[in-house]
Amino acid sequence: MSERPTVIAIEGLTKRFGEITAVDAVDLDLRENEFFALLGPSGCGKTTLLRMIAGFTGPDAGRILLDGRDMTPVRPNRRPVNLMFQSYALFPHMTVTQNIAYGLEMEGCGRDEIRRRVGEMLEMTELSPLKDRKPEHLSGGQRQRVALARALVKRPRVLLLDEPLGALDKKLREQMQLELKRMQHEVGITFVIVTHDQEEALVMADRIAVLKDGRVMQVGAPRELYEYPASRFVAGFIGKMNFFAGQGRGAEVAFGDGVLTGTAPGGVELAGPAVAAVRPERLRLAPQRPEGSLNAVPGRIVDIAYHGQDLNVHVEVRGAVDSAGGEAGARVLVRLPAGEAEEGDWQAGQDVWCCWAPAHTRVLAM
Amino acid sequence: MPSPARFWLGAHLRLVYLFLYVPIAVLMVLSFNRAGLPTAWTGFSLKWYGALAESQAIINAALNTLIVAVISTVLATLLGALLAVGMEYRRRGPGLEAMLFAPMIIPDIVLAIALLSFFTLLDFTLGLHSIILSHVVFNIAFVCAVVRTRLRSFDWAVFEASVDLGASEATTFRRIILPMIFPGVLAGAMLAFTLSVDEFIIAYFTAGAGQSSTTLPMQIYSMIRFGVTPEINAMATVVMLVSFTLVLLAQRANKGVVGV
CATH class of the missing domain: 3.40.50.300 (P-loop containing nucleotide triphosphate hydrolases)
Incomplete structure (x- = not known):
């Protein structure tokens, strides 16, 4: 434009x-x-x-x-x-x-x-x-x-x-x-x-x-x-967003046993409490930790809701923070296109890995 | 067959209306009585209305009353309506609210004495003009109260909308606010007019000594000191019909609610 x-x-x-x-x-x-x-x-x-x-x-x-x-x-x-x-x-x-x-x-x-x-x-x-x-x-x-x-x-x-x-x-x-x-x-x-x-x-x-x-x-x-939200507030206010809170360093957030990689707004070097933010539709589920450079966090499916064009899967992840600003142990929302996921693929109670590309990850100050 | 409760409620309603209107009906009937005495009906006649029309004192009093009522109504309506708009546009404290109601609530006799003392203090010559001013005092409160009920549900955004579209405040008042509250203003004016027409105590106190500023209620009062004459019945009937019509019109005006 x-x-x-x-x-x-x-x-x-x-x-x-x-x-x-x-x-x-x-x-x-x-x-x-x-x-x-x-x-x-x-x-x-x-x-x-x-x-x-x-x-x-x-x-x-x-x-x-x-x-x-x-x-x-x-x-x-x-x-x-x-x-x-x-x-x-x-x-x-x-x-x-x-x-x-x-x-x-x-x-x-x-x-x-x-x-x-x-x-x-x-x-x-x-x-x-x-x-x-x-x-x-x-x-x-x-x-x-x-x-x-x-x-x-x-x-x-x-x-x-x-x-x-x-x-x-x-x-x-x-x-x-x-x-x-x-x-x-x-x-x-x-x-x-x-x-x-x-x-x-x-x-x-x-x-x-x-x-x-x-x-x-x-x-x-x-x-x-x-x-590309520039702050945690904007990220949470516009659309649905999953937040993973941890110690930030550069464009990375230490979360659980691993590190989540993304991009920080304007190339700001973060140091201190930060979140890695990712949209529900960017997340995918896998039964095992995927190979390669994907960001991944382990969790357990608590709820699956069928919405016609997509499947909303709620995964409990220790240390995740949802867009409402919930506490540790909150749920992560994964939105799977109904065409990709069969209804029988995933069940409540199942242990899964949520994974996504670093390109879709925004690292923001807490 | 209606239920007993309905029947008794209906009967009660009729009795209340009888209680209110029988005396008035008697007065109206007697004004057409040929004989001058209230004791016996001797046939239908309009002669007391004729006598009324010939009495210079009564005609003068009626004219005075009309002058007082019209001028005080116009002034009170103007001031009262503006006051109402001001009071509703920016809410004021409860003290100011209470003071606005005072002229409606304090007894007429107190207001009458207060006004008389005030006029005397100022060395103000008494006459029709002092009655007019006094009537404006209590009528402002009544007009204001009536107009304010109208403004309670007023969407003040229309005021801003008008200004936003390029109108000045004065134009906005004339083109937008006044037409929207007009039924209330009209109702307030009619109420003020009726109140002024039959007001006695305050007029009596502030009229001064001369015969020239006698109003209709004062004239009636001076006449009944020598007993109720059929002319008074006739006059009372006329006054009552005028008041009654105005009250009906006022109610009607305030019913057709404008506003969304």
Whole structure:
């Protein structure tokens, strides 16, 4: 992917609420025409960050540059940025058309222009048949589309979306994820979405910033974050991950009687407590310790669950730490493709070796 | 055949309504009685309504009441609605809450004396304007309370959404908040109007000495000192019908809930 020009540059942005630092010296670049996700657990400061970009919350330090212009003194109604609210915040006394037209009226657009642009937006969001309805007569998904149309019709430089799919049921959510991505492509506007759902972020975003306690832990493309997490937190937060804890040295972790080899982020030389992290789908099972350079740890199968396309095998390994941060003696999850493993191959209670390639191993500080 | 419990509950309900409305019904019937005495029905007549229309004192009092009610309602509605929005947008401490309810709770007579002392202290000439101000005082609290029930379930994100779409705060209030709370504002205004129309004690204390600022309740009071006349029955019927209609309208207005 070629480097796109920056739209919004966030520099050292900080916000405190009393004792709590909600956003802590955040630096971020949001680029032209990208789908950007702010991902993190609740309370990580992602919504505060979004509200600062929109202008509803003022920063204690740092600044936000939009096309090189400092936005700090600009009031929210003067910023070329629009926010789609989590609750959608549709105006209940107005029809769909009136809701969408409101922002253009505020800009002082002419009647013909308003009619044309609202019409285009109704078309694109497939709301034309509902244009004279009031929000109370719309379903959740339809309301979400109205909220989106109302913000997009203003053609903002950046569209901010605060947990836009949180209020929808699972099936609709998956459908809307693709829909949102399609619309972002179509309008070519930078979308910044706030979500706590890592799967959602992986599916939709071009780039993701993972936040924790008001700090940016890592920024990167979904694949980058998934395959090469730079910290234990990111490794555990995105997708399922198995951790093997031990003494770290270089790109190795001493575990049990052996050593687990992998790669450390940015070639950092580790010394001290560390974990070797590996995804469940990268693990394979063997009855004996395999020959060669594979990483391998012994354990005992405690549980096998059939999931259709794959087989989830839980293996108890002494000293393993699962992604929930469990204690020694925790379980390791091995995800075998159903095509490779017959159901009778493995049984609960069986002693096995979990093995995987060093290339799929991430060595991270504890 | 309904169950006994239902039967007795129904009977109880009817009795309560009878208790409430029989005296009023008697008054209304007597206002159409040809004879001036409440003791016997001597035939249907509209002559007391005619007498009412000819009494200059009563017409003046009615006009005064209307002036007081309209102006105090407009002022109280404006201030009360804004107060309600302010109180709900940013929650305040319980002390301020309690103080807001005070004009509704403290006895009218106390408020009346307080206002009179206050006006006297300021060397304020009493008259219709002082009644208006006094009515605004307690009506603000009532309007505010009614509008606030409306705002309890208000999604303040619509306020931010409007600003986000480019509107100023003033435009947001006019185009978004006011239309959304309008039924509540209307209900509050109608309540304020009815309260003002039949308010006696505070008006009596703050009216001053002149005849010119006599309101309808004060006029009625001065008339019944010489016994209940059929004109008063007629007037009471008119006042009651007006109040009743307004209360019904107010209830109706506040029912059609806007908001999702």
